[in-house]
Amino acid sequence: MFISIFNAFESGIIFAIMALGVYLTFRILDFPDLTVDGSFVTGGAVTAILITNGMPAIIATFIAIVCGFIAGTITGLLNTKGKVNPLLSGILMMTALYSINLRIMGQSTIPLLNQSTVFTQLKNVFESAGLDGIINQGLTGLGLERTPSTYSVLLVMLVVTFFIKFVTDYFLKTEIGLALRATGDNERMIRSFSANTDFLTVIGLGFSNALVALAGGLYAQFTGFSDLNMGIGMIVVGLASVIIGESVVGTKSIMRTTFAVIIGSIIYRVVVTLALRADFLDNGDTRLITALLVILALVMPRLIETYKERTRKKKKRVALTEQIKEGA
Amino acid sequence: MLALEHVSVTFNEGTADEKKALQSIQLTLEQGEFVTVIGSNGAGKSTLMNMISGALYPDVGTVSINQQNVTALPEYKRAKRIGRVFQDPMAGTSPTMTIEENLAMAYSRNKKRYLVPGVNKKRRELFKEKLKTLHLGLEDRLNAKVGLLSGGERQALSLLMATFTEPDILLLDEHTAALDPSRAALITDLTGDVVKETGLTTLMVTHNMQQALDLGNRLIMMDKGQIILDIRGAKKQALTVEKLLHEFQRIRGTHLDDDRAILG
């Protein structure tokens, strides 16, 4: 139980990077970008093929980021220069990427089991420093029987993901970042303030898919393989994270919303993990659970709001009738 | 300052919907001129504005700013030198962003945008000072989302954003039309003040004849894509609404449709 929740946290924090990318397009640019399903796999594919060919994992991961960026800019160019509708631009790119990803990998799955990945390297560092042992001693002291094999993934990914969050927060407050936000909010207005909205859309999509590819590359190293189909439904997972996070944490400011997205991603993983423990549900039901979660996150806040409003009005009515009675 | 030569544009050319929106427009504006533009619906006023801003390109003819031919320059490049306020109060600001962030975007208009914070201490002081000139108390609400402001407040902010970097040309397209009379009067006054203070070369479209007469030092009337009347200086001061209507009748041989628009 503890182990599977721990794993959910680990993957949640990795997927949060992808969710931040989805947040950039869906919320900031107001561009429903479906490239994600493809660029996530591109990240995994590029990382896997480079690592198996002997490249250091960290460099392979960086190259994956660049490839994601390029994929995103192509979607952006399709939309801004080719005047293709945003949804269709993303779908076309996603479709093309499927074949491209297969070309990159040369086969539909690449195992990374005996390779040196960023995570095996981190694990080694933690082991030789004895860090995992110390934490686990503490936990067994608390009465836990089975403990995670390493904390390196969780701790380092927390640092990396929050670093990305803070960079994103900062970026969205810069002169270029403001113009990018306005492009999604009121394109005509920001063009009348001399911003090149086409360029901003293109780089915005580039950044977004760079993050998505990074998440894909890390996820492949985390699970120990890259698979051609690991991106299917990724966009919905990203959206689920954004929506769940927003409804739980709120959207008062940019900083809060990016935090919400990370929390949303973790909540999503944990809830799915817990749900799958139920006897009557199996892996095939993940999508159904996802859809239900998103629906819940979309509908619940409104229901709560209506309920609060109704009780508030009821109280007011009661108070008024009492007043009238007293007056009579 | 601004020169349009033989500017023509036809929409849906060669179809049943063909519309000659502008027909060989000749217009020169001197530095500091404040021109009010009137004309019935569909006369081509907004199209003229869009030609100047670069939102539309002419079929033939040239547009020059400061002797530089800008006919093929895209809108976002021309925007460094042209401030605009639209009719729709929603159009000139970014609703999900704060007042100071909106001002920061306007501040970057004539500069290159960098990866440095858009709002800093120094700029915030400047924004506050500028907002005070509106007398709406917006200087105390720098972190309020612009979407929460009323139409009048937004339009005042739009006007400030369009003008405070002192562009070469200011384009106002019925920017008071969507407001209630008292708010419209407020924005009209602000417009008069700003233009007087900065000496901006201004084109202002309005359906309110009285406003067109009260403001500015030159008046042009458009009809069917042409400029049919161009009056300036002392002659403009002497104009009245009656004289204008009479003039239209004399030129066009018909009554000016006295729809809501014209008498406003």
Ligand SMILES: Nc1ncnc2c1ncn2[C@@H]1O[C@H](COP(=O)(O)OP(=O)(O)OP(=O)(O)O)[C@@H](O)[C@H]1O
């Ligand atoms: N993009 C377009 N496509 C087709 N026709 C257009 C387009 N823009 C304007 N028109 C037509 O060109 C003519 C001039 O339009 P314009 O908007 O310039 O008029 P206007 O003088 O601003 O009118 P109003 O007072 O109603 O704002 C109108 O007949 C309009 O229908």
Ligand SMILES: [Mg+2]
């Ligand atoms: Mg118009």
